[in-house]
Amino acid sequence: MSKLPVLAGILVAGALIAPGLAQTAAPLSPLQIIAARQAAYDMSSATFIGMIHAVKGGGDAKAEGDSAAALAKWAKVLPTLFPAGTGQGQTTAESKAKLEIWSDRAGFDKAAENYIAQTTKLSALAEAGDTPGFTAQLGEVKNACSACHKDYKAR
Numbered sequence: 001m002s003k004l005p006v007l008a009g010i011l012v013a014g015a016l017i018a019p020g021l022a023q024t025a026a027p028l029s030p031l032q033i034i035a036a037r038q039a040a041y042d043m044s045s046a047t048f049i050g051m052i053h054a055v056k057g058g059g060d061a062k063a064e065g066d067s068a069a070a071l072a073k074w075a076k077v078l079p080t081l082f083p084a085g086t087g088q089g090q091t092t093a094e095s096k097a098k099l100e101i102w103s104d105r106a107g108f109d110k111a112a113e114n115y116i117a118q119t120t121k122l123s124a125l126a127e128a129g130d131t132p133g134f135t136a137q138l139g140e141v142k143n144a145c146s147a148c149h150k151d152y153k154a155r
């Protein structure tokens with residue numbers, strides 16, 4: 001028996017199944033996205049404060065490597081969690097995301113890029129075991145948080 005009909009059968013089955021699979025990967029709802037980014041900010045905040053306490057208590061930057069890497073990782077994901085329609089007052093969720101995020105997307109993306117750069121640098125300093133540099137860089141990260149909040153987060 002030729003293998004061709006079998007192969008054809010597999011291809012047809014694949015074509016029938018594939019659209020079904022695409023449908024099961026449902027996109028996140030606006031409420032899920034808002035909840036995810038708020039949880040990410042809370043975790044980032046706790047991680048950030050934990051690093052400050054660690055160095056204030058005489059801790060070594062090297063020991064903060066995992067925390068700094070995690071913060072930098074989240075920094076890269078966060079700007080993707082602001083799709084249109086997820087701002088303050090646009091859903092039933094209590095969001096503090098100002099509508100300026102979308103009316104001035106370039107400015108928001110710039111603030112997000114700066115945050116990525118500062119946290120990536122923090123992670124590199126931890127990796128290098130440069131405790132004075134790491135401690136100073138924590139201040140730069142704080143400035144990056146505040147700069148974005150000033151323009152894009154409601155009080």
Ligand code: HEC
Nearest residue numbers: 038041042045048095096097111112115144145148152153
């Ligand atoms: C690029 C902009 C940006 C940067 C950078 C940023 N934030 Fe935010 N942050 C926001 C926005 C916008 C919200 C509001 C999100 C919402 O409510 O939907 C927010 C919310 C928060 C919240 C409240 C979350 C909640 O549960 O409602 C905390 C805490 C927070 N940020 C801490 C930080 C800390 C700490 C940093 C720096 C380590 C930081 N953020 C960096 C924009 C930013």
